[in-house]
Structures are given as structure tokens and as C-alpha cells.
Amino acid sequence: MLIVILAGVLLAFLAPLLYRWLGRYVSIPMALYPLSAFVFLASYLPQVLSGETINVVYRWAPALNINLHFYIDGLSLFFALLVTGFGTLIMIYAGGYLKGDPLLGRFYLYLTLFMVAMAGVVLSGNIFCLFVFWELTSLSSYLLIGYKHNKQESRDAALQALMVTGAGGMALMAGLLLLGMAGETYTLSDLLHKRELVTSHDLYLPLLVLILIGAFTKSAQFPFHFWLPNAMAAPTPVSAYLHSATMVKAGIYLLARLTPVLGGTEVWHYSLMTAGGITTLLGALLAIQHTDLKAILAYTTISALGILVTMTGIGSAPALQAMLVFLLAHALYKGTLFLVAGNVDHATGTREIGQLQGLGKGMKTTAVAAMLAAMSMAGVLPFFGFIGKELLYEAALGATAFKAVLFAVSFFSGMVFAAVALVLGYQLFWRRKARPTPLRHSLSPALFWPPLILASTGLVFGLFPAPLVTPVLRRAAEAMLGVEQLFELALWHGFTLVLGLSLLTLLMGYVVYRYSKRLLSYSSRFNILYKLGPDRVYGLAIKGLLLGSTSLTRIIQNGYLRVYITVMIITLIGLLVLVKNQSQLELDLSQSTVTIMDVRLYEVVLFILILPALLFLIRVRSRLTSIAILGMIGYSGALYFVLFGAPDVAATQLLIETMTVVVFVLVLHKLPQFRFVGSRFQRIRYMIVSVLFGAMMTYVTLLVKQYPLVSGLKTFYGENSYLLGHGRNIVNVILVDFRALDTLGETTVLGVAAIGIYAMLKLRMDKDH
């Protein structure tokens, strides 16, 4: 199992190289991969059909309970076969569609990567393994949507898709984490039995909401649907494969997969049905307002996704069966139609339905494929789409609640589908018009065979549903429902209510098609919907983000050093005060009155000398004077060191102070006079901060000194400095022996400073000044 995934990844990264070697024939090895994967997966069919589930586990990050766990049952096998089977055709098609494109190699890279990721999503048996592949599909989808990278709109669409699905991914991650906490495992097969535990958990609601956000963003449910039409900026094979047949259905897969764990509650039913219903309606409504082929297809896809979610939400056995059948039917016909749209675009250079007519003569095979697919889409009798629609209506009518609404929604979308099918299957190719749209060139076989194969599959499945698809779908439905399913798919159910409704749908579809121009003229009234729509909200959010972050950053990162330092000091003071109050530290001077008043006269004199010097230093304008005063203060410090038994420190301080003064005089004697800058208000503000800080430091010092210090180090050094360190000057022995590593570091600092000063003064890269 792993080898399939790894081979895919490897092949993906080889694709650019292969393209360099093989040129246009690169599509052959690239198509062979999904084909062999398809065959490999199909080899599991007997086992799965006999009711087994297959678990293959590879240790990946066992410390986090994330393993490469592959889990094959009916549901995952169904999806996996769809992904790889469709993938084979798309690989061939892409080779024809993008013939001669210099970046074809990279295109195959992304596409193969996506295919692997998608297969990974549906085959994962560990929810985080699933999540990993899930995010990979977002990433590869991003790269594919932005494939025409020179176009601004492509880049924007790619970003939008990534932002929306990425945000959904984050929500999903949180949701899955919570699910893991609630179900106490990340392993899918274990989780499937923990429905009681999960649905009764406190975290059920948040985790459900988060997972639904993840699934809805991926499957373009309202209000996250807007990225999908924009994603049509991708080359057509991508639209057909990712944004119609597979990736967008990852969300559906997730919902289906987790139905046994999360489903069955009221929240589940209603949220899915609401979101799905709105999406269905909205997609259908928007579809008839557009004239761009791919846009129309995109919106009908959204509508179809809505139906799928609704059906999953209903959750009854017929609804789930209908969901599966419709999903397959939709993948077959919608994929075909996208490819047809691609062919039309390729041959004529336009996708505007108004400009396209009479294409049937020039591109017969494509036209046939289009017609077959369109009939399936409209739900005409011998096609698989018909079975799908019948089941949908049955399920909607069989729902326990909101029967009428559900049916109306499905009916409406069915009607629109029929109308759209007429446009694609009939209008473009066969409607008689004086001047057919001129073709720029004829199509290569790689372009018309894949749609034809797909479309005829729809027909074959429709004619022989029982042997071909029923067993798999049964097992898939079982995986969702948990009980054995015995339904049979049949083309003909006799003259029932549903059949009548199907016919009515077709009729109404024709009406819509006939009066579509008139309907379109009304649609301008809905423009207000766009203005307030989520697409717009997204745009505003991005703009707002940029604007907001810019102004915030301007305020925070304002470039004034003194403001930065003030903020830091205030933070420090604030924290100190907070901690002091929280831990009830009290300064009690009375305890140590004796030592406090133990002051010698010369110490006081020194103190009294330093204070005015400090004040003077703050106010003085002359540089030399300030250096002198600074030196004086430093020397006074040294005197204190002498007084308190630290001759080495004092000597060092004296010498360093001298050195500093020398450096100062040498370096800074050319700086101009001070100007007093800054307003009085500023100065007062900084004065307050400084005084507060100084007071705080005094307070802290006194606080610490309140307690006696017991230093084991002092005793040890006093006893051993001579005996073990062979020196009488304890400080020196500490410096060169006990703590010589400090001194080594210290000397390094000095050395680096010297190099730095040297480089600073000598090396001048900036020749501007």
C-alpha cells in the first residue's frame, strides 16, 4: 500500500525530468501510474465485496499516535477507484490539452501529487493521516489553480482557494483533535465504534462544528462556495478532476466516513440539510445566470455538492444510497462535460455560450460525448444519471422531516441541470445556425477519447447497474450505515410517482432552457446578492487585513527607540508591581534599623557628591563636561568598592573608567553641541518613568537585603582558595581558576569588541554619504 503512495510521490517529482526526456510522451508513464494503482486497488475488490475490511499500518510517528494507516472498506475503495480511474483519463487528457506547454512537467508533478494525496485521503485509516493528505490536496490544488501564473486572476483565485480551504483545514485539525480527545483514539476503525462516547461528549458540538467547517470549505458549501467558481482559472483538466469529480468530494467523503461516528444527532441532520439545501439552490440559481461554460459547470457542481451534503444529512439508508449513486453519476457526467468544455475552449478559443454554435460538424466525437453526458445529467432514461435522480427523489420524499422543502430543492436543481444539459449537449453542437463558430484547429485523440470513455461509462452503468456498480455501492453504504445493505439498483421501476416527477423535471428543464434569455434579464436584479455575497466579504476581509495590519504595525513598530524602551520599562515595572502584590512582599525597614543607620561619614560625603553630579550630568550641554562628570561618578563608584573590601574591582573600575574617558575623547570630540530636543511634556513623561524605575530598583534592593544571605560559595572559596587554588587573592583565584570559564568568555567579548570597533571604523560599504 505504502509503495503505491511512495511510487506516486516519486513519480510526481520525476515528472519534470521525464518531461525533459520524453517530451510530449510524458503522459504515457504518468497515466500508467494511476492505471496501475487502479488495478492494484481493484485487486482488493473480491475481499472487500466479501465484506472484509483491510488494515495496513506503517509506523510513522507513533509517539503522537499518527501512523500511516490504510483502511480499505467499501466506501474508501469506491472513492479510491473513482480517483485513480478518473485520474488515468485525466492524465492522458492533460497531455493533449497542454501539449507544448513548457511547464507541462510541473503540471504533471502537481497533478500526480494531488492524485496521491487524494488517494491518501480516502484510504487513510487514521484521522491525522487523513488530515495530512487532506492538506496536501489543498496545497497541490493551490499550485494547480495558479498554473497560469502570469495572470493576476489565476494567482488571486489560487490564493483564495488556499485561504478558504486552508482555514477549513485548520478548523478540521482542531475538530479532529477534539474528536481524538472525545473518542480517545485516532484510529478510524476504533473510532467507528465509539459513536455513543463521542456524541455524548461535552465537546461534541464544537468538534462537530469544526469538522463541518472543514468539510464544507472543501466541498464548497454555502457560505464557503465562492472559491470554487474562481478556481476555474485552472486549466480544464484540473477543473474536471479536482473541482468537480474528486477533491471537492473529499468533504463529502469525510462526512460520509464520519457518519457512523458523528451522525444521527439532530445537530448533524439539520446543519447538513440546511447548508446542503441552501447550496443546492444557490448553485442552481447562479448557474443559469452565467454564460461562461466553465462557470455554468462550476455552479451546477456546487449545486450537486449541495445535494450530496443534503442526502448525507438525511442519513437514512435510501438517502445514503442515493448519495453514492448520484456522486458516481455526477463524477462521470460532470467530468465529461468539463472535458467537453475544455475541448470547445481549446478548439475555438472561447467559452462564452453566446458565441458558440454549430460545433457538431467540426468535432463529432466531442459532440457525441457531450450528448451522452448531457443526457445523463438531465436524467434521461437509460443513463446512470437517471437512476441517481430517481433515488434522490425517492430519498427526499422518504425523509422524515421537511419532505416538501427537500424535494423542492432537488427538483429545482434537477430542472436547472436539465436546462444546462440542453445547452451543453444540444445548443453548442447541433442547434442550426447560419454560421458555425470557426475552429482554430482540430483536436488530437488524447482530447476526445477520455470524455467519450467517461460518457459511455455513464451509459454502461445505467444499462447494467446490477453487476457493475451495485456490489461496491452496497459495501460503501454499509460502511456508512453499519448494517448490511441489500439494495439493488435498477433502471426501470415501473410507472411510479417518481418516474412522473423525473419526466416533469425534464419538461421544466426544457422550459428553463427555452426562456433562459428572459430569465437572464431578470437575473441582474440579483446583483445585490453578489455585492453582499461571501466572495465580496472575502475581498473586504483581505483588504481590511492589509489595511488593519499596516496601521497596527505603523503604531507598534513606530521607529522611535525611546518609545520602545519606555514600553519595555513599563512592562517591567508593571510585572514587578503585579508580582509584589500577588505574593505579598512587604518591605520592613524596622527589622534592620541597626544596620540601616550604620553609616560612616565619608560614605555620606561621597553619596552627597554623586547626587548633584548626576543632576548636573542630566542638564549639562557640553560634551567634555559630561565626560568629566561621568568619569567622576565612575571614580566615586570605585571608591565605594575600595571602602567595601574590593580592591581588585576598584582598580579595574578605575582603569576602565580611564579607558572609557580616553575612548570618549578620541571618538566623540567631533560631535556637535547638544540641541535640547523633545517637548517639555515628553521630558516629564520620561522623567516619571525613570524615577519610577529607579525607585523600583531601590525597593527591590532593600527587599532582598532584608533577608540574610547564606552563601556556600563564599565559605568554600575562603577555605580552599589557598589550599587548592594556590593563591591568596581569592577574587583572582575565582577569576583564573574557580570560574575561569567566565573569564574566558569575558576576554572573548573584549576581543570581539576590538574587532568590531576596527571593522566599524575602517570598513565602509556605504558609499552614498
Next chain:
Amino acid sequence: MKTLILAVAIRIFIPIFVFFSLYILIRGHNHPGGGFIGGLICAIGFIFHTMTHGPKETSNTFFTVRYYRLTPERGQGFLLHKLIILYKNLFRKEEVRTGSEWHKRQFRIDPIFIIASGLFLATTSGVFSLLANQPYMTGVWADYYLPIIGKPGTPILFDLGVYLLVLGVVLKITFIMAEE
């Protein structure tokens, strides 16, 4: 500043400063003092010199090694050649100075080299113990006492390294700044 008296006085002072600083260095283990203070004191002597004579002059006077070099003969080993040059330069000054086959050369000791040697000395003083599978910087001490220094050992070497480094650093800084 460039008065003659001061200039001459500085020339005399420098050896005094150097010796005094060395004294401070070696007594540091037992009395106030040590490598750091010693290095600084030594450097101060040179700072005065730099201030009166300029950095070029200081560098020429104190930090330039002049020697005579011989073109190597064929078949003579590299090491032997160097050793001959070293020997002649040290002990046969007159012969070298007059000999026609000897060429005058000079080598400026950049203070960076002093820094590097100081750092090297300080670092290496601790390495010996590593060889004996003792922790880094374990003191290795001699068995006898010397006057002023006391017991010689690797920490004294360490202090000497500090001394050299401080000297180098201060010299480097002063030279550059004085050049500015």
C-alpha cells in the same frame, strides 16, 4: 601634546610601565592585581606613546620585528633554513648586518595577533588536563614555589593569556581611533 620633553619621557616610561604591569600580573594571584589590570596598565604606557607620537610611530618602534633573511640554498630543508635565520638573527647580529647575502625584512605585529595569542594561551592553558582525562581547565601545578609568583601552574598561564589579550585589545582600539 607633542612636546619634546614628554616625547622623550614617554620613551623612558614605557619600559617602566611594561615591567610594572608584568609585576602586577604575576603578583595577582596573591595580592590585588592580575592579568586584566596588568594588561591595562601595560597598554596605558603605549597609549601615552601613541598620543604623543602617533600610532604609526608606536607600531614601528614597539611592534615591528626587524630581521634579516637569507635566500634558501638548494637542497636545504625548510626547517633548517628557518632555524639558521633564527639563530643568526638572535646571536650573530653583526655578521648578519654586514653580510651582503642577507636581506633586511620587517614584520609588523598587528595587535590582532596579540589578541589571538592571548586567547590561544588562555584557552590552551586548560587543555592539558583534558589529555589526562580530567575536566577542562583543571589546574596543573608545579611542586615548588617561586618568589612573587608563588606556585607556578596553568592558571598563571591563563592569567598571562588574559594579560596579552587585554593588551592587544586596548592597543587595537587606540591605534584605530588615533588614526581616525
Next chain:
Amino acid sequence: MDILLPVLVGFLFAAGLYLILHRHFFKLIIGMMLFGLATNMFLFVIGRLTRGNTAIIAGTDQVASEPFADPVPQALLLTAIVIGFGVQAFAIVLIKRVYQVFGTNDLDDLDKTDRIHEKYPDKASE
């Protein structure tokens, strides 16, 4: 003496910080040095003080006899002073170069690298 030096430390810190917050380069550097001195004094004071008795073992003794000043803060202080000198010397030179290059001594003029759209010529760095 327990009260005098802590108060002095406070004053040094306050003055140092006030000068650092000043807009003038020169004041900034003076402020940094005062702040450094204040930190050193703090280190010294916080390690407790002993008058007069140095941390040197007298002539014939083998072991230092109490009371003697705690040598640990002194050693730390020495290291800190030297490190402080290195940093401050570098800072002084840096200030000088900034003045030479920018021709200003007002810190508020140096706000370009923080600005969002401010563009320096790219070529200066590689």
C-alpha cells in the same frame, strides 16, 4: 550603609534610564554607561557589603578568616565591568559612525528601517 547604597543605585538607574530615553545620541551613550554602572553597583550591593576586609588570605594563613568580603560578587562584578566596557566601547564607536553617516544627532531621525514602505537602496547589502 544598608540604606545609602540602595538609594544611590536607584538614583543611578533613574538617571541612566532618563538619559537613554533622550533623543540625543550623546546622551544615549552616557545613559548607557550610567545604566551599566548602576547595574554593577546593584550587583555589588545585592551581594551584601563588608567594610574594609578584603577577600585576600593574609600572609601566613591557610584559610580566609571571617569577616571577609564575599569574593563572589566581586568576581562577577569584575567580569561584568569588563564585558560592559567591551559593549560600551563598541556602542561609542557605533554612535560615532551613525553620526558620520547620517549627519544627525537626533535619534528620532532613525526610523527608516521600521517603516513599512520605506525603501533603502538595495545595493548596500548582498
Next chain:
Amino acid sequence: MQHLILVLPLLIPLYGAILCLFFWRKLGVQRVIGVATQLSLCAASAYLLSETDQAGILTTHIGNWEAPFGITLVADLFSSLMVVASAVVGIAVFVFSLRGLSNARLLYGYYPLLLLLQMGVNGVCLTGDLFNLYVWFEVLLICCFVLIALGGSKPQLEGSIKYVTINFLASSFLLIGIGMVYGILGSLNMAELAVLIRAAEDNHGLITLASVFFLIGLGIKSAIFPLFFWLPASYHTPPIAISAFIAGLITKVGLYTLIRLFTLLFVLNQDIVLPLLLVASGLTMVVGVLGAAAQVDFRKILSFHIVSQIGYMLMGLAIFTPLAIAGSIYFIIHNILVKTCLFLISGVVYRTNGSFTLKNLGGVYLFQPLLAAMFVIAAFSLAGIPPLSGFWGKFMLAKAGLEVGQFGLVATSLSVSILTIFSMTKIWNEVFWKKRPRTDVTADAAMAEINVADKPVIRLLHLPVLFLVLAILFIGLYAEPLVSLAFRASEQLLNSEIYINAVLLK
């Protein structure tokens, strides 16, 4: 043996630097020394890691002075991991700077400075002594000062002023904190302090007060929310090789220290400190990522992202569970590699396209596909897209956060990672996908020139990036080794007895 392997990460770069100083003006020799040093440093740190992995915590008492009296070097898993990361980053940056930096800068001590900086980093990670920690911080810092200002161009000087001043203050706070700790407890050895602090009864408050100084000092160094201003002001100013090293490593060293000290020493009064850290981490993430969203310069975007990512690492400490700390550790290592890699990529882009400004760039996707691929990997790794390395860290942190009920913080962290994706794709869109703008003719000409003349150079510059990308891919795709190391490291951190016993009971 452990005496040697613990000092090698300090001695190797130090000796390398000394040798470089001896050959001050001879760049060729310095390069040879540099390569040898970096390689042996890599080997030594890898050996150190494998030893700590097998033998537990290693210690050596420098100068053979028993534990609380001398300085002890301690290597546990966390510190060894840091040492390894610094060596890996070091060798990448070193190779990059062979050609990615002008000779003028190299002649003024770049190589020795880089080596000493590495020594400083290793020192901080390995020391078991509070004051020694400060000393190594200063070594590291002065090297950063000099490196950031090296060359003295206008933006560099401007950045340096802020960097130097603010970091000087940070060091002072650190020193004040250390002084307070000595003044209260009378020791500097971290293990002994840990014992003393846990035994202390009457001065909890005082110790917490001291910890505030550490919090602020290290908070400044690791660029936590209200203290990060110096970072975006300075990190983008020096040449990219220097930026890459400092940006990749140095803030994380601050964070390493925070984690070390707040797990080992300041474990009292956590009810005051941890909520503060929690708030700070959230704000750090948000403010950093918003700052990045506003920028229009490649390096500045990356700089602000450092701040944002620091928030994640702090989050682990603030949550304070084994999983959270392990998450932080993983995140730190991952971030060191990724951030350096991204900075180096920006350097290659600059070298071949002549600009850092997004507006003037474009078309790299077409002309330099390898670079584009490496950027995608690094950038999405940073954004935490699985299975790349950032994901695992984020996963661990998010999981830990949810487990203790910090839903708000987890939500913040996940939203921030969306915004991270946003700004990474901004770079990708502008620099790689967009058409090269025609207005900037001079850059075009420069590009053509460089491309013809410098092919081998450009190839050499790709090398370290590739190396780092492979490292990122390794810790991402095969996360288990690092994850389990992080777990064990966090166990060591949270069970202080192990550390204390290793140091004190030799």
C-alpha cells in the same frame, strides 16, 4: 570521555576563531579553517547528541571544582538538540557566505565572528551556571552586534543602534536578575539553585520577583510581544548570510533559556507567571503575523514571522505540560532550520534578481525552478502544512492546548497559521509566480549579467539551501526521531530531579 565531548562544542569554534585571527588577512586560509571547524563541530555535536541520547545527562565540572563551586557544563537532550541545530545551521550559513558575502566584509573578521557566535550559542546551551549563562549571552550578543553592523551601510547602522541599545538593557536585566538570585540564595549553580528554590519557604515572592527580571531580559532577547521591537528594526538590515544565521538561531537561544530557567528554577508561583506567558504568547503570534502581512519586503516579512513563531514556542512553555514543552522543543528546532533556509533563499533571489522588494521581483518560478521548489517546501513548512515539519510542532502544541482547555489560544494559533500561509503565498505570488516587472530594466540587465557570469557561484549558493531543505524534509516526513527526542527532552526538563542529580551527585 564526557569531559571532552562537553567542551568540544566550545573549544572547536574557539580554536577555529583563534586560527582565523592568526591568519587575519588571508581569506583563503580562513576558509579552509572554517570548513574544517564547521565539519568537526557538526561531528562533535552529533556525537554529543548521541551520547546524551544513550547515557542521559552528561556533566563536566570545569577546572574539576565540584558542582556548586565551579562552573559545570551540562548537556541534556534539549541542549544537545540546540547544539546540533546550531551546528547544522552554522555549516549551511558558512557555505553560503563563501560566495554570498562581499570580500570586504569577510576581510574584517566575518569568519572568526561567526565561529565565536557559534561558541556563544553552544555556551548558553551547555552551561549549568547562571552567571556563566550571562557571560555566554554576552559573547553571543557582541558577535551579533558586530555582525549586524559589519559593513556599516546606512540601514545596518540604524538597525544596530536599536539592536545594541535594547539588547544592552536586556543583558542588564538579566544581570540584575542573576544578582538577585545570588543575593537571595547564595549560589549560582543552576542545579543547586533548583534545590534551594524548592526548599525555600519564606521568600517565594522574592524569587518570583527575581524571575520577572529574567522574564523581561530573556523576553527581550527572544522577542516576545511587548518587547520585540528591536527585531523587525534590525534583522533585515545586514547581508543575508548574517541575517540568516542570527534570525535563525539567536532568538531561539533566548527562548531556550526561558524554557530552561522556567522549568528548572522558577517553578514557584506559576499561577502568576504562566497566565502572563499565555497572554504574551497569543499576542506575540498575532502581532507578529499582522506585522508580516503589512510588509512588502522579502526579508521584513520573514523578520516579522520570527516574532510570530516565537509566540508558538512560548505557547508550549505557557501550557506547561510534557506534550506542550515537547511541542515547543520540536518547534524551536524546526524553526531554526526553516527560518535560516528562508532567509538564505531570499539571499539567492536577491543575488539573481537584484532586489528584496516584492514589487521589483518576479518570474523566479520560470527561471529558477529548483529554488522555487525549495521555497515552497520551506515556506509551507513554516506555515505548518502537513506533512512538512511545521505541522508536527503545531500539532503537538494545539493538542496540548486543547487538552488543558486553552481553546482560545489554540484558536489563535491556528488562525495565525492561516495568516502565515497568507504571507508566505504573498511572497510566492509576487516573487515566484508574477511576471518579472518590465519597468525595472536595470535589474533585468543585472540579472542577465549575473546569470551568465556567476553560474557556479549561484550553484554554490543553492547548496546550503538544498542542504537545509533536505533537513526540513527529513524532520517533517520522518518526524518520529525528533518527536520522540523532543518528548524525552521535555520529560527531562519537567523532572528536574534528573538534572539535579546528574549535576550534584557525581
